[in-house]
Amino acid sequence: MATAFEIAFAAGLVVVGVSLAGVAVGRLPDRALVVLTVLLGLGALAAGGSLAYNLVHEFTDTSPLVLATGGLAASAIAEAGLLALAHALRRLNDVETIGRExxxxxxxxxxxxxxxxxxxxxxxxxxxxxxxxxQLGEQERRLAEERRDLVARQIDRGRNDLTEAVAAVQGRLERRLAAWAADLDRGQRELEVRLAALAERQAAAMSAQEGRLAADAEELAAAREELQGAVARLRAELEGQTGSIVDQVRSDLETHSAERERALRELTGRLRRREQELQEQIEREEVEARARLTAEIAHVERRQLEQLERTLDRAVARLGEDAGRRFEAQIRDSRERSSERLSRELDKMADQFASQAERDVAERVGKIAQTTAERLQRRVEEIGRSGEAHQELSEERVRLLGQRLEESLAKAEQRIAAFEAQLRSEMAARVSELERAIKAAQT
Structure with a gap:
């Protein structure tokens, strides 16, 4: 019987070892541990009953029974501790599962x-x-409406300015043309008066000049006749003197040949000088007559030139009238061309203003889009920062929860360690008590 209890004690130790391995692995269910604990407890009770019976009747040695009883009791207690350890490990696994969840x-x-x-x-x-x-669409529509209104206002203003400018230019041209026409009329009347006066003066001058020319011609004719008569008289006197001298010379030729030759030479010299003087006088008269004729011719030429100038003035007046008419036609043409040019310039200005307005609108839209994009970017960055802050807060919460879980696990491990230490101390105390009891029983 003692051998059976010893075998049961060994089996209990094996069961405790296997249970410890099963609990460590986590494959052993609680029911099996409970069953094994109950069996070991029953075995310990049976061993205790046998020990008590043996102590009363002493039919065998008590030490194996005491050892078997203590071993089975210790195995039962250890199995119960393993059950508690399994519960603690299961709770720890539950805590880990809860942490993972x-x-x-x-x-x-x-x-x-x-x-x-x-x-x-x-x-x-x-x-x-x-x-x-x-907002961009509304801004574009508003800018388009403003641009159309501005273009319409500028076109109206340009038309009004053009109309006023054309009217002012037309008024100035009409006033200038009226002034020119009045000046031309006054000039024409003055020219007519001057032409009449010049015609009268020219007629009087022509008649006076003709009278002077006739008088000069008569004077020249009288002077020429006088010169011819003087020359004839001189010749007659010379012939008479020459005849008397010839007679005297012929009478005194033999005695006074030298005197006669000298007298002839002197007379010939005087005649030559007289002829030269007469010739010079005639030449001077001719020169003076030529000078007077040249002056009269120049005067006549001046009168003719003045007449030509008057004729030219009349022609100029006619040409001025023609030029005035052509100028009016040119003014009308230039007015039409200027109106066409101004209309083209207005169209060009309108196109330029439209293009400039489109560029301004594009720039404003770009700026608005840029500011909107920057504002959205700032909002996104702020939201991102807030999301990062929330994420950091969530991470901080997760970290705190992890710390709390780790602290809970650490506390659980500490409790398990404390429970294991307490279990070991209790087992050691019980084993020591059993040993003391066994020693006391042996003694």
Missing amino acids: ARGRLSALVDEETEQRRLELERTLARERANALH
């Missing part, structure tokens, strides 16, 4: 929150984009 839930919550934030950001961006597009 919490981490998963937190990750899911973070992902869901991130997805919601992303969807909110997308909706906000879409709403802001739609608002920006709507």
Whole structure:
């Protein structure tokens, strides 16, 4: 019987070892541990009963029974401790599972929150984009209307200015043409008066000049006749003197040949000088007559030139009238050309203003789009920063939760370690008590 209890004690130790391995692996269920604990307890009770019976009747040695009873009791207690250890490990696994589930839930919550934030950001961006597009459309329409109004006002202003300028230019031209016509009329009347006076003066001058020319011609004819008569008289006197001298010379030729030759030479010299003087006088008269004729011819030429100038003035007046008519035609043509040019310039200015307005609108739209994009970018950055802050806060919460879980696990491990230490101390105390009891029983 003692051998059976010893075998049961050894089997209990084996069961405790196997249970410890099963609990460590986590493959042994609680029911098996309970069953094994109950069996070992029953074995310990049976061994205790046998020990008590043996102590009463002493049918065998008590030491194997005491050892078997203590071993089975210790095995039962150890099996019960393994059951508690299995419960603690299961709780620890539950805590780890709860931590993993919490981490998963937190990750899911973070992902869901991130997805919601992303969807909110997308909706906000879409709403802001739609608002920006709507504002841009309204701004473009408003700018287009302002541009059309401005172009219409400028066109009206340009037309009014052009009409006023054309009217002012036309008025100035009409006043200038009227002044020119009045000046031309006054000039024509003055020219007619001057022409009449010049014609009268020319007629009087011509008659006076003709009288002077006739008087000069008569004087020249009388002077020529006088010169011819003087020359004839001189010749007659010379012939008479020459005859007397010839007679005297002939009478005194033989005695006074030298005197006669000298007298002849003197007379010949005087005759020559007289002829030269007469010739010089005739030449002077001719020169003076030629000078007077030249002066009269120059005067006549001046009169003719003045007459030609008057004729030219009349021609100029006619040409001025023709030029005035041509000038009026040119003015009309230039007015039409200027109106066409001004219309082209207005069209060009309108096109330039339209292009400039389009460029301004494009620049304003670009600036508005840029500012809107910058504002959206700032909003996105702010939302991103807020999302990062939320993410950091979530991470901080997860970290704190992890720390709390780790602290809980550490506390659980500490409790398990304390429970194991307490269990070991209790087992050691009981073993020591059993040993003392065994020693006391042996003694």
